[in-house]
Amino acid sequence: MNIRHNRSLQVVLAVLLLVAMGTLLYWRGPDWNVVYHAFDLVNWAWIVFALGLNLGSVLVRASAWRLTIDQALEPPQSPFNHVFSAFAVGLLGNAALPGRIGELARVAVLRRRLPHGSGTSAALVGTVFAHRLFDVFPALLLVGYVLTTAKIPYWAVTSLEIVSVLGIALFTLGVISARRGDRAALEGAKPVRRLLAMARQGLSVLRSPLHAAAAIMLQCLGWALQLLAVYVAMRAFDIHAPLPAAGLVLLLMNVATIFPLWPGNIGLLQAAVALPLVQYGVAYSTGFAYGLVLQVVEMSVGVGVGLIFLAREGLSFATLRDLPEPVDLPAEEPEPRRKRAGALG
Secondary structure: HHHHHHHHHHHHHHHHHHHHHHHHHHHHHHHHHHHHHOOOOOHHHHHHHHHHHHHHHHHHHHHHHHHHHHHHHHOOOOOOOHHHHHHHHHHHHHHHHHHHHHHHHHHHHHOOOOOOOOOOOHHHHHHHHHHHHHOOHHHHHHHHHHHHHHHOHHHHHHHHHHHHHHHHHHHHHHHHHHHHHHHOOOOOOOOHHHHHHHHHOOOOHOOOOOHHHHHHHHHHHHHHHHHHHHHHHHOOOOOOOHHHHHHHHHHHHHHHHHOOHHHOOOOOHHHHHHHHHHHHOOOOHHHHHHHHHHHHHHHHHHHHHHHHHHOOOOOHHHHHHOOOOOOOOOOOOOOOOOOOOOOOO
């Protein structure tokens, strides 16, 4: 039985998952009465400020992806509004569906607007991978800052070390793959090898130090805005923990969402936020309530903006799961690719 195409079975599994998650949160979660009353004195002006910071982060990170795309595909370059539209739909997919569907959804949305020939989808998948690799740099900077300044539980130290090692390994693999992505890999190769070569073409930005540095700087700025949003949201709950605590919360939020087990990893993410804040004298239930609002702040930008641009693309939420298309195989003789200049232009 194919679960992907059996809607009734999908609904049943989703309901069972929600019931199991709700039961677990009720019996093993925080004191829900304290969580409820934690919202009584929330300063919502700070929450609005945090929303604005998150929107700025999304705009900056979309710019970094556009820079990556421009290095991978032939002119004409994709307009920013097209790239941002696809990026926003991808955020919606990641927020609303399990399994990082949004990463492929943003490729499918942008692919619809590109005039390029076969192999373009594979190259776009490569740009998504490259864009994610650039997160390694701000993440490592933040890990170093947190490890030297924050009060970190032992389990969190282990998690951050493992994620840091994996990030460095993936970036190294990306650089090696990018250097192998030359014309020699395409000449006389079979379709599958051509597909892999086109995917490596999406990593072209890694062969241009200036463009790669620019993309990294944009990602660092995006993370800085997210860090400020986390810090500002603390003030809404009258949590006066220092900036290193906000950095720890941001890192553990990202760790908790690496593998989306269910939409938003609700419950798991809140625990990842609340537990480290206990080290700063914040009650677990208060930290859990803060984690709920923080997730709403994070998701509302992705979901709200994503729904707007999903409608702009003429698509519905029901089609979001089916957006990712099979990656197109390159033709036997792909057109020669223009050599990129090594400077920003």
